[in-house]
Amino acid sequence: MAQNVLLTGAFGRVGTAIIDHLADKPDYNFTYLNRSDRDQYETFVADVSDREAIQPAFEDQDAVIHLAGYPETDGTWEEILKNNIIGMYNTLEAAKEAEVEKFIFGSTNHVVGMYEVENAPDIYYPDFDLMIDHTVPNRPDTYYGTSKAFGEDLGRYYLENYEFPTQFYALRIxxxxxEEYDHPYGDAEHGVDRGDWERGSDEYETMVARMKSMWQSRRDLTHQMECCLTDDEVDFDVFYGVSDNDRRWFDIEHAREVIGYEPQDNGEEWDAPPE
Amino acid sequence: MAQNVLLTGAFGRVGTAIIDHLADKPDYNFTYLNRSDRDQYETFVADVSDREAIQPAFEDQDAVIHLAGYPETDGTWEEILKNNIIGMYNTLEAAKEAEVEKFIFGSTNHVVGMYEVENAPDIYYPDFDLMIDHTVPNRPDTYYGTSKAFGEDLGRYYLENYEFPTQFYALRIxxxxxEEYDHPYGDAEHGVDRGDWERGSDEYETMVARMKSMWQSRRDLTHQMECCLTDDEVDFDVFYGVSDNDRRWFDIEHAREVIGYEPQDNGEEWDAPPE
Structure with a gap:
C-alpha cells in the first residue's frame, strides 16, 4: 500500500526535487502543503506559523517531510522566529496530534556552519583535512542555522517524550x-549566472569550489529521502545531505551504514553554467 | 577596580545565592534586573521578553549573568517561547549592543535530561556507571531543556559572529x-517538606537520592560563577554545575581544568529536612 507523505514547503528547492523524482512512484501518496499554491499541483495552502491551519493536513499521514520555513541564511530574527522556531513547534505538535509515525526534518549544514567559515576558502579545495560528522558540537553561523539546531533538539524531545512521532530524521542538507541549475550547472541564487562575480575572478572560482564540495544532487537528495521513508530502524538520528563529493568535509559514512545512503554523484562533475 | 555585573532574574534560587555570597565583596558591583522588585534591593525592574525595556541595564556592564526566564521543567510552550527563547535573544542583543564582554548563561541539566530519565532511579545511587560530559549530544527532556539548548547555541552564534560578547559560559546548573533549604536540608519546591511524599516511602527515598547526586550547594555555585567572572581564557564553553557529589553523573573535571572549579561540598552531606 502506498505510504501517505505530507510535504511541507513543497515547492522550494528540496521539495521540488522530491516531487520531480518521487511523485510518480506508486509507493507514495503525497500531500503538498505550501504557503501558496501552484497551478499544476493540488495544494493544501497554509502557513506553518499557523498551528490550527495546518492540522488537517496531518490526518492519515504516515510520514511528514518538513521543509517549510525561512530557507536562507539571511533571515532576520523575526523571520526565523516565526517560520522556523514557532513553525517547527507547530509542525511537531500537529504530527503528534495526528499520530504521524515518521518525521523527516530538513535541517542544514548551517547548524555547524562555523567549521566552514573559519576554514574558508581552503576547505573548498581537495586534500583539506577535515571531516565533520553528526557528533561534533553545534556551531551555527546564522539565526537560520541556530533555528535548525533548535528544530533537531525539539524533534528529539518529542521523539523521546511523546507517543508520536516514533522516528525522527534530521537531514543536514x-x-x-x-532543477534548471542542477547538474552539470550552477545556481541562480548564489549569483553564478546573475553575473555577481566575473567569470574567472577569485570570488567566482571560490564559489565553484564551494559548490563542488557542498553539492547534493537532486537525485541523491531524493534517494536519501527514500532511505528515510523506507527505514524502520532509526528512532532519532542526524545525517548530512551531500553527494559523494571528492571535496566534501561532511561525513556520509554514518548515513551509509544506518540508512543505506548510496549517493551516485560527485561535485567534481558539477560546474557553473556557461556564460 | 570592581567589575560591573548585571544579574538578570536576580531574585531566583541561583540569583539569591550569588547575592548572598558575592554582593558584599568589593570585587563586584552588581545591578539586579528582575521582573519585580524586592524591598531590600535596588532593582532594575524589567522583563527580558521586552527588548527595549532591558537595554539600559546593560550599559557599562563588564559581565552579565543571565538567569531570567521561566525556571522550571513544567513550562508550557508559550511560557518557554516568551521568557526563554525570545528572552535569550533579547538578552544577547542587549549585551551585544552595549558591548558587554562576558556572558554567563544559566543553562540546565535538562539540556541532557533524557540520560537521567532513561536511567532513573538507578542513576541516583552509588556505583551507577555513567558520566555525562559537555560533549554528549543534547537530549532535552522538556520545552525548558530544549530552550536552554537553544540558548547555548544562540550564545555560541553571537560569540563567533559578533564583536560582543567576547566570552560565553553555559553553566548547566x-x-x-x-537558602532556607540548603545544606543540610531539602527543597520546598520538590515537595520534600510539603508532605507530597511520605517520609520513608520509596518516592521519598528516591527524591533524597536524586538530590544527593544532583545538588550544587550555594557556595559551590557561587564559586563557579566567580571562576567564570575572573577567567580570561574561555571563548565559548559548557560546564556542569554540581558539587563534588559521590553520586554525580555530570562531569566536573572539564570545569576543574578550564576554569579552576574546586567544589567544597558533596551531596552525601545533603539530607531532606526533618519532619
Whole structure:
C-alpha cells in the first residue's frame, strides 16, 4: 500500500526535487502543503506559523517531510522566529496530534556552519583535512542555522517524550540546486549566472569550489529521502545531505551504514553554467 | 577596580545565592534586573521578553549573568517561547549592543535530561556507571531543556559572529536550593517538606537520592560563577554545575581544568529536612 507523505514547503528547492523524482512512484501518496499554491499541483495552502491551519493536513499521514520555513541564511530574527522556531513547534505538535509515525526534518549544514567559515576558502579545495560528522558540537553561523539546531533538539524531545512521532530524521542538507541549475550547472541564487562575480575572478572560482564540495544532487537528495521513508530502524538520528563529493568535509559514512545512503554523484562533475 | 555585573532574574534560587555570597565583596558591583522588585534591593525592574525595556541595564556592564526566564521543567510552550527563547535573544542583543564582554548563561541539566530519565532511579545511587560530559549530544527532556539548548547555541552564534560578547559560559546548573533549604536540608519546591511524599516511602527515598547526586550547594555555585567572572581564557564553553557529589553523573573535571572549579561540598552531606 502506498505510504501517505505530507510535504511541507513543497515547492522550494528540496521539495521540488522530491516531487520531480518521487511523485510518480506508486509507493507514495503525497500531500503538498505550501504557503501558496501552484497551478499544476493540488495544494493544501497554509502557513506553518499557523498551528490550527495546518492540522488537517496531518490526518492519515504516515510520514511528514518538513521543509517549510525561512530557507536562507539571511533571515532576520523575526523571520526565523516565526517560520522556523514557532513553525517547527507547530509542525511537531500537529504530527503528534495526528499520530504521524515518521518525521523527516530538513535541517542544514548551517547548524555547524562555523567549521566552514573559519576554514574558508581552503576547505573548498581537495586534500583539506577535515571531516565533520553528526557528533561534533553545534556551531551555527546564522539565526537560520541556530533555528535548525533548535528544530533537531525539539524533534528529539518529542521523539523521546511523546507517543508520536516514533522516528525522527534530521537531514543536514547542504547545497541542493533548482532543477534548471542542477547538474552539470550552477545556481541562480548564489549569483553564478546573475553575473555577481566575473567569470574567472577569485570570488567566482571560490564559489565553484564551494559548490563542488557542498553539492547534493537532486537525485541523491531524493534517494536519501527514500532511505528515510523506507527505514524502520532509526528512532532519532542526524545525517548530512551531500553527494559523494571528492571535496566534501561532511561525513556520509554514518548515513551509509544506518540508512543505506548510496549517493551516485560527485561535485567534481558539477560546474557553473556557461556564460 | 570592581567589575560591573548585571544579574538578570536576580531574585531566583541561583540569583539569591550569588547575592548572598558575592554582593558584599568589593570585587563586584552588581545591578539586579528582575521582573519585580524586592524591598531590600535596588532593582532594575524589567522583563527580558521586552527588548527595549532591558537595554539600559546593560550599559557599562563588564559581565552579565543571565538567569531570567521561566525556571522550571513544567513550562508550557508559550511560557518557554516568551521568557526563554525570545528572552535569550533579547538578552544577547542587549549585551551585544552595549558591548558587554562576558556572558554567563544559566543553562540546565535538562539540556541532557533524557540520560537521567532513561536511567532513573538507578542513576541516583552509588556505583551507577555513567558520566555525562559537555560533549554528549543534547537530549532535552522538556520545552525548558530544549530552550536552554537553544540558548547555548544562540550564545555560541553571537560569540563567533559578533564583536560582543567576547566570552560565553553555559553553566548547566543542576539542583541549587533555596537558602532556607540548603545544606543540610531539602527543597520546598520538590515537595520534600510539603508532605507530597511520605517520609520513608520509596518516592521519598528516591527524591533524597536524586538530590544527593544532583545538588550544587550555594557556595559551590557561587564559586563557579566567580571562576567564570575572573577567567580570561574561555571563548565559548559548557560546564556542569554540581558539587563534588559521590553520586554525580555530570562531569566536573572539564570545569576543574578550564576554569579552576574546586567544589567544597558533596551531596552525601545533603539530607531532606526533618519532619
Amino acid at each position: 547542504a547545497s541542493v540546486r533548482h | 543542576a539542583s541549587v536550593r533555596h
